[in-house]
Amino acid sequence: MRGGLELNWEQILRVKNDENIPFFLVGNKGDLDEKRKVTLNEAQGRAQSWGVPYVETSAKTRDNVDKVFFDLMREIRSRKMEDNKMSNGKNKDKSKRKKLKCTIL
Template sequence: MGKNQAKKTDLPLHKIIMVGSGGVGKSALTLQYMYGDFIEEYDPTKADSYRKKVTLDGQESFIDILDTAGQEEYAAIRDNYYRSGEGFLCVFSLCEQESFQHTQEFRDQICRVLDDEKVPFILVGNKADLTSDRQVSTREGELKAKEWGCPYMETSAKTRQNVDEAFCKLMRSIRDRKEAKGGGKAGASKAPKKKSSCMLL
């Protein structure tokens, strides 16, 4: 069994953790990316892990997504989750200023637990389709991301706007960091100039 297991995991594996306040759409974004479904009602207390084979810039790899749901309240569990991640999608709702303010806490916790300011990280403003309810401007999101030295993206789990792009951008960042740490292994010279593409298999 061990041998078969090894064969399956020969492909690169990129581990992403979803963080953010409750109700901002972390689960909806994850499920939209994984299955192409928009699910409005979702059990907010369930932490779920998803794995999918994807093709990122012509190279097959696995993406592992941990949707932490309401588990962030338990510090020990939360810190263990953070330690297992290679990249983070920090999600807030564009319709809820408070959820935007809370992103600072998530960022601080992650940097503290990992002792790493440069961990692959994307700030995501979700619910971009609800334009009339917007409380956080694009400019505010961009300024916060600039302060952290990370990308900022606005998504809609409902319309799928920028959903694939956010996950793929984070996977590229994780991949490039691993290659830089590993002395530029597999694909480091050719991947960045390739036409960007990412598909689920």
């Protein structure tokens, strides 16, 4: 996403072919505010329109890097538990169970 938010939600869903994937919009280089290409309002607006959380990170200072990782893991775990409740033990064969996928952009 050079210089802006060129990707759109429909493109991502088309590539992943699954609407039920854990998804976060993450902005990096949060320590370089004076060089930002996407405004905070634009990023937050895009995340809101997609219905996903937005988090700004900095690999240099490690701000929110762990938060994004752990939030994503919690979301995967939550969806897995929800899937287990929905199947209510009906699908004991693990080979037939749909695997959860996560995407980090």
